[in-house]
Amino acid sequence: MPKITYIEHQGKSHTIDVSNGLSVMEGAVQNNIPGIDADCGGSMACATCHVYVKEEWFNKLPKKEDGEEDMLDMAFEPKKNSRLSCQIMVTDDLDGLIVNLPEKQV
């Protein structure tokens, strides 16, 4: 199973196995990783599963769909490397992915 690392804003790191086919958001929620709220449940309607992805990984991810960038306008402190974790689907190619969580989601 691919390993995904979530790093909280204060630096605490959580590495967990996430099944292929789940989103990075679902991996966090199912494993009680603090810092990802996912209020809308993954329908790309709330921007509370916002993460930062370092450049080397950011460029490997499938491109953002229409609508994700619009939602990121509303996220807390969006940056160039911002993504909504509900839109990143876990596959073997993402084994080792590291995402950084923002200070807060709202």
Added chain:
Amino acid sequence: MIKTDALIIGAGPTGLFTAHQLKLIGLNCEIVDNLDKIGGQCIELYPDKPIYDIPAVPECTGEELTKNLIKQLKPFDIRFHLSERVDEVKKDNDNWQVKTNKGTEFYTPNIIIAGGVGSFEPRKFSPKECEKFENKSIFYSIKDKTVFKGKTVSIFGGGDSALDWAIELSKDSKVNLIHRRDEFRGAQATVDKMNELVKSNKINLFTKYQLKSVSGKESLESIEIQHDNKETKNLKTDHVLGFFGLIMQLGPIANWGLNIDKKTITVDTEKFETNQKGIYAVGDICTYPGKLKLILSGFHEGALAARACFKLARPNEKYRFEFTTSSKSIKNRLGVKE
């Protein structure tokens, strides 16, 4: 104080259908919602997005679903209290005393929380100092546009609200429009209009900038904005407006003595009652083994909670299950002529 058989918190699809179920079995109800319109997440988050899993409705948008639910409530007289948030819930013998942030008070044996993920509140700027100027120089909605006349106003956001207000206020104010990227998600015609005003110097546009800090003593004096490439600019401004949409927050519900697990309320699956007698939770806000956050689940949960309300609202009557196809009393309530 308004006496009612049941008070519904939340006017989303679940709250609306729960009201329908209450009225159908002869109970009255009132609905409170913090939004200024009916429809909850359906109307606020995805009015134009198609939904494909409402039973017997192959496809409809959030707005269409809301319209149809309102139409279904047409035979009934239901009072909505919009733009109000329930703040206090207190036990009084067999009833609950409820108070909203606008001071409306209810007295009821039954409270049904159909609050989705909580109440919608505006998303705010991240710099902490912004709180000090909130509702004085920094606003997240506009109630009276005349206060901006002749002033410098810095507007943040890339959607229709930000663009509409930038265009409107540019008539009588000096307007800075600041957005975190080059693209705007507002309607094309609005974006075109804004671009025209930028060309004719009626609006100063700053893209790829975000708010970094605000400064001022008593009142706001200036703001610092930062570009993606870290370069900063200082803008003198009297007012700042932020239009980043709404966010859902559980808010005061957390203080009512309910069992809450990860922002959801634990209920049983017979009455959808919480750990407090006479307080129910239905729709996205409730949780139980196997819970699905689907609109159709909310409808089922509301129907059962409504029956549970009957016992507390009419302790001396016996509830009789009836079908809408055959029941005379239900048809009377619906105003159907045979």
